Amino acid sequence: MLPEVKIIPGSLGSKSRIWIEKHHKYVATTTHDPEHLPLVIDRGEGVWLFDVDGNRYLDFSSGISVNNLGYPSHPEVLKAVEEQLHRLGHAAGTDFYNPYQVMLAEKLVSIAPGEKEKKVFFANSGTEANEAALKIVRQATGRKFIIAFLGAFHGRTYGSIALTASKTVHRKTFFPWMPGVIHVPYPNPYRNPWGINGYENPEELVNRVLEYIEEYVFDKLVPPEEVAAVFTEPIQGEGGYVVPPKQFFPELKKLLDKYGILLVDDEVQMGLGRTGEMFAINHFKVVPDIISLAKALSGGLIPIGATIFRADLDFKEPGMHSNTFGGNALASIAALKTIEVIEKLLPNIKKLEPLFRETLTEWRNKYEFIGDARGLGLAWAIEIVKDKKSKKPDPSRRGKILRNALNKGLVLLGCGKSAIRLIPPLIIDEEHAKIGLEILEKAIREA
Ligand SMILES: Cc1ncc(COP(=O)(O)O)c(C=O)c1O
Structure with missing residues (x-):
């Protein structure tokens, strides 16, 4: 039985919203997309992030591949x-x-x-x-x-x-x-x-x-x-x-x-x-x-x-x-x-690669709007398209999936025109990986 990812019902956004509003008042416009990812990070613990409303999330974004050793860092x-x-x-x-x-x-x-x-x-x-x-x-x-x-x-x-x-x-x-x-x-x-x-x-x-x-x-x-x-x-x-x-x-x-x-x-x-x-x-x-x-x-x-x-x-x-x-x-x-x-983590990354490869390939075969699945180690992406034949990028559905996943307790980032990257901290274990993939598939189905 996988541990529940904890989201306090209805709380996503209450305290967070205040920080987001202030952020946009005082901090320069950079790459935030408040429409998609209203995540205000308060603290982190290993592969988990906690927002200012007390919600807990599994992280599949690693701070854009900076927090590769988890949060706040490796002991x-x-x-x-x-x-x-x-x-x-x-x-x-x-x-x-x-x-x-x-x-x-x-x-x-x-x-x-x-x-x-x-x-x-x-x-x-x-x-x-x-x-x-x-x-x-x-x-x-x-x-x-x-x-x-x-x-x-x-x-x-x-x-x-x-x-x-x-x-x-x-x-x-x-x-x-x-x-x-x-x-x-x-x-x-x-x-x-x-x-x-x-x-x-x-x-x-x-x-x-x-x-x-x-x-x-x-x-x-x-x-x-x-x-x-x-x-x-x-x-x-x-x-x-x-x-x-x-x-x-x-x-x-x-x-x-x-x-x-x-x-x-x-x-x-x-x-x-x-x-x-x-x-x-x-x-x-x-x-x-x-x-x-x-x-x-x-x-x-x-x-x-x-x-x-x-x-x-x-x-x-x-x-x-x-x-x-x-x-x-x-x-x-x-x-x-x-x-x-x-250096000590490299075997763990190699061990988890097949789980990502097999799961994402299966999704690509199963869902008409997943055009491509690609990656190595713990660097993966799926590309969201209108349909397999046209290969037309579908950034709107990509946005929905990212938002759905966040609401279910999984932090992800987009990349390219309509891809979703899966880059968990390199310290994740198989159980974490399975929880994340399970949440993402639910988010995909709902989108
Ligand atoms: C491949 C690559 N090179 C360079 C950069 C720029 O790094 P920084 O944002 O630290 O300037 C990035 C940032 O995403 C990157 O992905």
């Missing part, structure tokens, strides 16, 4: 942070030295794929980790152009927004952003410009994308010798949890190596165990030149980002790039412990 991370709190927090890590950031850099270098020597730049967020990567590739290669993928999300500052191409609302009215970025189609097996079924014909899909880069970009737009790097997510996150065919990255890397173009792997959302590997790119057996991280890196406690790069690409002189908070001692200790905990 081992909390203990390490508490100890560090009384020792040293900010230590001007980009001007002076501290052992904590060195230990973290050494750890990141040791877990990153590839044998070549590497170094780390510390930042405070995903977008900032990608900004550093942009500077590194331009100064190291002397080339100016960058290739990124349609559907990508790499951040919202003026460099990374030039790479981001998942929704026009992100870019609306903000032009001009950093020039020199060329977007190409991502090998989305379900939805691509050529109408190829990428699950049945993965090679054809991969070839089309690579041909596009060679025949359209390199032949008609810019010579490959002027392209510094390709930025990519190993699995597109905000774009809809899109998993490319296995052979895509090895084939892409071959093409890039031919022209001396660097591969930047944005693991901000998919890295650090989310897919069952420490880095999602490991599923594809490819070694990128640069990796960006953020989100889950410090166990959901302290903002931190990191850019891990080949040592020979390092900034040529001090002062070319820096920041204030990079190498923060408290964040570094939190991150170090977080990585150790994730």
Whole structure:
């Protein structure tokens, strides 16, 4: 018998409504959708969240893949942070030295794929980790152009927004952003410009994308010798949890190596165990030149980002790039412990993957309005469509499902135009997973 998820009848929204109203009065408009998700989080405990009305929810959103160790964080991370709190927090890590950031850099270098020597730049967020990567590739290669993928999300500052191409609302009215970025189609097996079924014909899909880069970009737009790097997510996150065919990255890397173009792997959302590997790119057996991280890196406690790069690409002189908070001692200790905990959790993620794969595949076969089910590890999505044949996105039904699920005690987030992502904290057990899936199926049936 599964434990009941507790929602106090009729209470969802009473105290919450007051905070939501005040929020919209005093806090800048960002990405909240009060129509769909009126959740005011008071506190968290493991995989559970409690709102200000005292309702309890199972979390399948992990704070957009930040709270991967649950709430408020893993006990081992909390203990390490508490100890560090009384020792040293900010230590001007980009001007002076501290052992904590060195230990973290050494750890990141040791877990990153590839044998070549590497170094780390510390930042405070995903977008900032990608900004550093942009500077590194331009100064190291002397080339100016960058290739990124349609559907990508790499951040919202003026460099990374030039790479981001998942929704026009992100870019609306903000032009001009950093020039020199060329977007190409991502090998989305379900939805691509050529109408190829990428699950049945993965090679054809991969070839089309690579041909596009060679025949359209390199032949008609810019010579490959002027392209510094390709930025990519190993699995597109905000774009809809899109998993490319296995052979895509090895084939892409071959093409890039031919022209001396660097591969930047944005693991901000998919890295650090989310897919069952420490880095999602490991599923594809490819070694990128640069990796960006953020989100889950410090166990959901302290903002931190990191850019891990080949040592020979390092900034040529001090002062070319820096920041204030990079190498923060408290964040570094939190991150170090977080990585150790994730290393222990990887088997749990792999163990739970089949439950998600089988359940979501079954739903895709059963429900006419679930067009696609995809994912790896504990990074899953279902795509809500009008019907299987037209594949027309149905954001309105998606919204209803999210809201239904919330009312039943399950926290979820959308992604892409009409997908729902299932990204529980990596500490969930089978029972939690089954409760969440059961609630979600009820929410789907009612929508
Ligand atoms: C893949 C990816 N890169 C970069 C970012 C930007 O990170 P941040 O919001 O910390 O700037 C995100 C955020 O969702 C992301 O998913």
